[in-house]
Amino acid sequence: MTQPLLELNGITKRFGATLALNEVRFDLRAGEVHALMGENGAGKSTLMKILSGNIQRDSGAILIDGRPVDIRTPRDARAHGIAIIHQELNTVPAMTVAENLSLGQEPRNRFGMLDRGQVLRDAREKLARIHADIDPTRPLGSLGIGMQQMVEIARAVSENARVLVLDEPTAALSRAEAQELYVVVNRMRTEGVGLIYISHRMEEVWQLSDRITVFRDGAYVGTGTRDELIEADVVRMMVGRSIGDLYRHEPREPGEVVLDVADLAAGGLGPTSFQVRAGEVVSMSGLVGSGRTELARLIFGADRRETGTVLVNGKPSDPANPSNAIADGLAMVPEDRKAEGLFLDHSVERNVSISSLENYVSAEVVQNRAVRQAVLEQMARLRLRKNAIDLPVRALSGGNQQKAALARWLLRDSAVMILDEPTRGVDIGAKREIYELIDALARAGKAILVISSDLPEAIGIADRVLVVRGGKVVKELSADEASEETVMRHAVGASTDHQTARAGDLP
The missing domain is CATH 3.40.50.300 (P-loop containing nucleotide triphosphate hydrolases)
Structure with a gap:
């Protein structure tokens, strides 16, 4: 040799x-x-x-x-x-x-x-x-x-x-x-x-x-x-163990509409409409540049919408900024967790608790012991090491950083979870844990919107798939109807079953 x-x-x-x-x-x-x-x-x-x-x-x-x-x-x-x-x-x-x-x-x-x-x-x-x-x-x-x-x-x-x-x-x-x-x-x-x-x-x-x-x-x-x-x-x-079908889950029974988006539009996006129900996982799929992330940002108040309405549990949500969206019951884990989702130089405890501190105030004083205990409970739920609580988030691996971003919204207990590329840069073991968490949240009654460029993931974890093209939802597919070929056919606007995306065009 x-x-x-x-x-x-x-x-x-x-x-x-x-x-x-x-x-x-x-x-x-x-x-x-x-x-x-x-x-x-x-x-x-x-x-x-x-x-x-x-x-x-x-x-x-x-x-x-x-x-x-x-x-x-x-x-x-x-x-x-x-x-x-x-x-x-x-x-x-x-x-x-x-x-x-x-x-x-x-x-x-x-x-x-x-x-x-x-x-x-x-x-x-x-x-x-x-x-x-x-x-x-x-x-x-x-x-x-x-x-x-x-x-x-x-x-x-x-x-x-x-x-x-x-x-x-x-x-x-x-x-x-x-x-x-x-x-x-x-x-x-x-x-x-x-x-x-x-x-x-x-x-x-x-x-x-x-x-x-x-x-x-x-x-x-x-x-x-x-x-x-x-x-x-x-x-x-x-x-260190076998992992079966990554996307395996029992059928879920959706409840009432929690997120109701109607005629949403801004800057060349939309108008588009869709709904997400309690206990349901809905994924958004489409080519790179189709407008998936941009639509999510409009819903969450990160960008301003021009027209359209968003209802959360039947109440209007027209946030001027993400803080107002959070108060309305919306949560979002962004695509770029380091630039937009985390305070890298702050501790895990600070990152997880930052959006929920008002829930731990007594006599105008934050109850730090209660905050710490609540953060530790969410860390245990996500299998984050207890001794990482005081570490700066930048010291964590990419998968554990994503878990910290998710833990923030678990602590907040928001009604609607928008997860943009939730498993990007995450290893296969952590992916399985995130999929199990998404399933558990849906079964607890949360309305979950997932944006994913991984087609098997987008199809495998969802009850419905929304195909986005040109800033609009152009097709809604049930779990039974969704396949990679079908999703891509609608994503590229192919008119027949024989027209599919070129490999170089896939996200």
Whole structure:
């Protein structure tokens, strides 16, 4: 067997009393895609931070081409040909594509001034190397997330990266953008680059990877080739148990209408109408850009509606802001939990309790002990560790951050729950827990509206599916009527059963 390009042997890392990594191992060969999988908190990100020089290992060895190396800083990692494309991109949106590609290695003319012409020439060469058709003069922030990601990859390739880590690279991409990324990944593999691919999406792991390694609770579980493993094996390795049908639930009996939306419109959206009943899960599906999130924001008061009405339990709700919507009985977990759903530097307790503090006031004083106990009860309900209550939310894994966002509305006990991409970036074990929670909330009488770009999820958890196109609900499908083909046919406006969306158009 050929010498591995990269070896990580016996890596251990503690954060105080917490053992984040316990003598884990991982190796990577030149020209392969090696997927690293595990639930949120399994240790994947910690290992990559050690590899990138952002944190230091307590023990263990890092070898490149069989020789031990010491990586203490990101500069050390780059010097050894290691580059990481993080889920949150490390770019400057206000600068041009070319300026981003030259950061830290800006060419100078003979007078010591920035050579802008060379910056542009270098940028075109770097983009051409990965066959990215991007205008280097455009501000980076004007590009979609997929194109911004390509710019980061172009920069890594230009630095002659031999090891490229892709951390949840498709989490915020459309299907078309993801397909473009797959082409780049396969091209780099043929050029001998070793790629570490971190993803919760089984479909793309099976499409791209040569080998799969699984971590659980900071420990190495096992490695196998794509041919040696099936998805059930990987799931069992990740969660330590078998998980059956993710979307399995007993039929639910909807009650009275709780959310009644009529002729809602604003800024090119709508007019559109729909209802959600007590004890019912309704999902919104459609292509990227169809207006699903925008409709939810209008309902929740994050954006102002121009016409139409929203009733909650028969009472008008016309919120000027989300605070008023919350008072009307609405709750919303937004698509971008970090930017819009959480206060990252505040504690879990503060994040969970922030929307319910008025319920714990006596003699104009917040009863802090009662607040803390109530938060702990919701954390236990969502299987969040009790000792995380005082941690800043940014210290939690992505799945646990999502649980904290959900716990806020469990504590509030809102009548209507709007969940926008509730499982994006969440591992399969946490997904199952979130699906079980959604089912339990519906059975407790909540009206739940779920927006999801994952078609099997949108169909599998719902009693009804609302298909959105052009900012309008164009079709309502019962659970029995909904299939991926049927949903997509209405999402693209196909007139016959034989017309379906192109793969590149899917969300």
